Amino acid sequence: MLVAIAAWSTIGALRPAxxxxxxxxxxxRDLAPGDLLTEGDLATLDLPPGAVPAAAVRAVDDVAGLRVGHPVAAGVPLVGTDLVEQGAWSGAGPGELVVPVRLADPAVASLLPTATPLRLVSATGAGPTLLTSEAVLVSRVEAESAGGLLGSSESxxxxxxxxxxxxxxTLVLDASAGGTLTVAVEAGA
Incomplete structure (x- = not known):
């Protein structure tokens, strides 16, 4: 019996830690560009040292409240380049700009989901023109009751x-200024 215990102890000691x-x-969950990260959107995963990306985020508190700059699949380690700094104007990824716009039909604006790809169309008397199918709603600023010149609000x-x-x-800004900008959301988005 003592021999068996000694053998088991020796084998245990020789096993690598x-x-x-x-x-x-x-x-x-899968994240889309512009998604605002909450603690419920995030989890932690234990990885062996060789599998950890150099810029991997290590704490949920470090990124909760930030936005994702591009799509990130569920379960893939977040790295610093996946994120954009806090602030409404910082939701653009590489090759993008954040532009302020108002839609031709103001009621539509409240129906748009944040971070969903949008198709922007300029609807004029000459017919509709697709401006882009790659727009993403970063933020919505509700209209104030008074604003504009002399306290009046035009919209x-x-x-x-x-x-x-x-x-x-510039095409999107022009359509917004001209009151012709409208939007469509892909089915299933």
Whole structure:
């Protein structure tokens, strides 16, 4: 019996120690550009040291409240380049600009989901023109009761901050200023 205990102790001592693991932050669901991260969107995953990306986020508290700059799949470690700094004007990814717009139909603005891809159309008497199918709602600023020159408000429409491709930003701004900007959301988005 003593021999068996001694053998078992020796085998246990010769076994390598369990490899150290590092906790990294991962999305608990697929994330879209512009998504605002909450603690419920995030989880931690223990990875062996060789599998941890150099810029991996290590604590949920470090990223809760920030926005995602591009799509990130559930379970993939978050890294600093996945995130954009806090603030309504910082929701654009590479090659994009954030532009302030108002839609031709103000009631539509309140129906738009944040971080969903949008198709922006300029609807004029000459017919509709697709400006981009790659816009994303970053933020919505509700209209104030008084504003504009001499305290009058020209519109009760919310101001939308949209991330759009850089090459169409001026077209989108022009359509907004001309009151012809409208939007469509992809089915299932």
């Amino acid at each position: 369990p490899a150290a693991h590092t906790a990294v932050v991962v999305p608990a 009760g429409a919310p101001l939308l901050l949209l991330a759009v491709p850089r090459d169409v930003a």
